[in-house]
Amino acid sequence: xxxxxxxxxxxxxxxxxxxxxxxxxxxxxxxxxxxxxxxxxxxxxxxxxxxxxxxxxxxxxxxxxxxxxxxxxxxxxxxxxxxxxxxxxxxxxxxxxxxxxxxxxxxxxxxxxxxxxxxxxxxxxxxxxxxxxxxxxx
Numbered sequence: 536x537x538x539x540x541x542x543x544x545x546x547x548x549x550x551x552x553x554x555x556x557x558x559x560x561x562x563x564x565x566x567x568x569x570x571x572x573x574x575x576x577x578x579x580x581x582x583x584x585x586x587x588x589x590x591x592x593x594x595x596x597x598x599x600x601x602x603x604x605x606x607x608x609x610x611x612x613x614x615x616x617x618x619x620x621x622x623x624x625x626x627x628x629x630x631x632x633x634x635x636x637x638x639x640x641x642x643x644x645x646x647x648x649x650x651x652x653x654x655x656x657x658x659x660x661x662x663x664x665x666x667x668x669x670x671x672x673x
Contacts, residue, residue, distance in 0.1 A: 545570040545663055546588070548617075550581040550607065551596040551625070556648070560594055560625065560655070567656045568663075578602035582610055589616040592662055595642075597626040597633065605640060612641040619669075621662035625650055 547570045551557045554576065561572045573588070575581035578601050585593065593611070597604030604624065611617050621643040626633070629647045637645055643665075644658050 545591040546573070547571070547659070548573050548575060548581070548584055548588075548590045548593045550575045550578075550594065550599075550604070552576055552599040553596075556596070556625075563652055563655055564594070564659060567652070568659060578604075578607050581607050582615075585611050585615045585617045587616075590620050591666060592659055593617060593620055593622045594625050594659070595622055597624060597628055597637065605636060608637065608640045608642060619666075621666050623658055623662060625655070 545568060547564050547568070549557050549560045549564070549572055551560065557574045557576060561574060564570045565572050570591075573584055575584055578599055581595075595604050595608060599607075604626065608622060608624075611620075611622065622641060623644045623646060624637045624642045625646045625648060627648045634645050643662050646654060646658060
């Protein structure tokens with residue numbers, strides 16, 4: 536693969552405690568967006584990766600054992616190289632209070648499971664494009 540293609544490849548972190556969901560999201564993102572994907576099955580793994588690597592986008596589940604996704608989101612926004620990285624919440628929680636709380640903590644988008652492939656891909660693409668526009672403007 537030519538170097539130019541390597542440097543334009545997106546890096547996406549997927550955080551979900553359910554392995555089947557991590558793998559499904561990874562397959563969709565890597566295939567449709569040609570993204571390099573890293574997976575985290577726990578909040579601790581997610582925070583370690585988010586504190587070590589800068590990603591182009593993060594997909595985050597809210598209902599996880601230990602620290603929930605809300606707390607993970609809050610910590611990512613406070614003190615990691617991903618403080619400005621687009622975070623797309625992908626959760627079964629469909630109530631307005633959960634959606635509002637996630638947005639208040641810094642989520643850029645919110646998708647309700649089961650998520651449709653087209654909806655996931657278009658949402659992540661939109662977040663990546665917005666990130667690129669912000670980077671060019673600064």
